[in-house]
Amino acid sequence: MPKRRQLRAFDLKQVQGFTSLIGVDEAGRGALAGPVVAAAVVVNAAFLESRWVLTKAGRVNDSKQLTPDDRAELFEEFEALAASGQIYANHGAADVAEIEQFNILGATKLAMRRALEAIYPPSAFEQRTEPDLFASEEDVRSFQPQVSARILVDGLRLRHFPYPHTPLVNGDARSLCIAMASIVAKVTRDRLMNELDAKHPGYGFAQHKGYGTEEHREAVLRLGRCPQHRELFLRKLLAKRIDPAQLDLFG
Numbered sequence: 001m002p003k004r005r006q007l008r009a010f011d012l013k014q015v016q017g018f019t020s021l022i023g024v025d026e027a028g029r030g031a032l033a034g035p036v037v038a039a040a041v042v043v044n045a046a047f048l049e050s051r052w053v054l055t056k057a058g059r060v061n062d063s064k065q066l067t068p069d070d071r072a073e074l075f076e077e078f079e080a081l082a083a084s085g086q087i088y089a090n091h092g093a094a095d096v097a098e099i100e101q102f103n104i105l106g107a108t109k110l111a112m113r114r115a116l117e118a119i120y121p122p123s124a125f126e127q128r129t130e131p132d133l134f135a136s137e138e139d140v141r142s143f144q145p146q147v148s149a150r151i152l153v154d155g156l157r158l159r160h161f162p163y164p165h166t167p168l169v170n171g172d173a174r175s176l177c178i179a180m181a182s183i184v185a186k187v188t189r190d191r192l193m194n195e196l197d198a199k200h201p202g203y204g205f206a207q208h209k210g211y212g213t214e215e216h217r218e219a220v221l222r223l224g225r226c227p228q229h230r231e232l233f234l235r236k237l238l239a240k241r242i243d244p245a246q247l248d249l250f251g
Contacts, residue, residue: 007176008057012048014166014175019148020044023177024115024165026108026154027063027185032220032237033203033210033229034193035093036104038111039184040119041078042088042149043177050086052077053176060179063172063186075187078180089180090118091188099230109158120147122162154178200226 015021026038047053056077063071081087092114094107102110113122124147151163154171171178190209197206203219203226210216210228217237225234 007060007174007179008048008053010174011043011176012045014150014152015043015045015048018150020150021177022116022119022149022151023171023175023179023181024112024151024153025172025178025182025185026111027182027189028210029104029108030212031210031230032212032216032233033096033205033226034196035095035189036099036108036111037091037093037185037189037192038108038115039089039091039181039188040112040115041177041180041184042119043180047081047086048176052081052086057176060176060183061173063179063182066183068190071183071187071190074180074183078184087180088119089184090115091184092117093189093192096228096230100232103232104230109161112153112158113162116151116163120149125149125164152178154182196228200228 011021020042021044022040022042024038024040026036028034028036059070059074066074078087078089082089092111094102094111094114098110099107101107126146151165152168152171152175153165154168156169157167158165168175168178172182173179193205193209196210197204202223204213204215205228207213208216220229220234220237225231225238
């Protein structure tokens with residue numbers, strides 16, 4: 001079965017019994033520098049049957065398997081789909097200070113929560129009892145039914161996460177909405193890293209996006225860390241650093 005049909009078929013099955021499906025994924029979790037960014041993409045059954053999905057969704061894949069140009073082109077198409085009301089997408093981020101404070105898993109959950117909160121607050125998923133015939137007018141007016149949406153999160157189940165969710169290992173290769181979220185998160189983070197490159201020249205953030213390439217590691221050993229580096233991720237590497245002032249001793 002072609003990849004497009006596999007992704008679409010999976011999401012069509014997952015959306016049954018719900019009005020919408022929300023795919024969530026992150027980018028930057030394994031980087032040495034910069035924020036971790038998460039994205040949430042909302043789709044419904046009508047979109048999964050749409051002409052765009054039937055003709056163009058075959059290009060959607062795990063963001064790591066796509067070229068930067070492919071990701072950018074798809075991102076623009078997602079923006080057009082959102083503008084026409086066919087999908088909804090949002091992103092959230094956790095910065096380096098939050099990564100140091102909560103560790104990378106905690107910061108990733110924080111970024112995912114921020115991506116989701118602009119769509120629905122956690123309270124929207126709480127079970128509620130519909131007011132009965134003897135309820136006050138205020139209770140009737142204030143009643144809001146539970147949101148009919150299923151959240152698919154790439155990876156393992158998230159403990160102490162305020163949103164009910166279905167974990168999906170390798171979800172960006174199995175679910176269309178997660179793959180779309182993967183692209184949104186990756187493109188958004190890449191753009192942030194381009195901005196950080198201008199603020200912190202010499203590290204090559206625009207090229208490697210903060211990941212631990214050989215060039216990046218050499219730059220850290222040469223220049224030391226900047227405020228956008230994750231200290232816990234660099235401890236072993238910086239232990240190898242020789243103070244440039246000491247090089248004269250070996251003259």
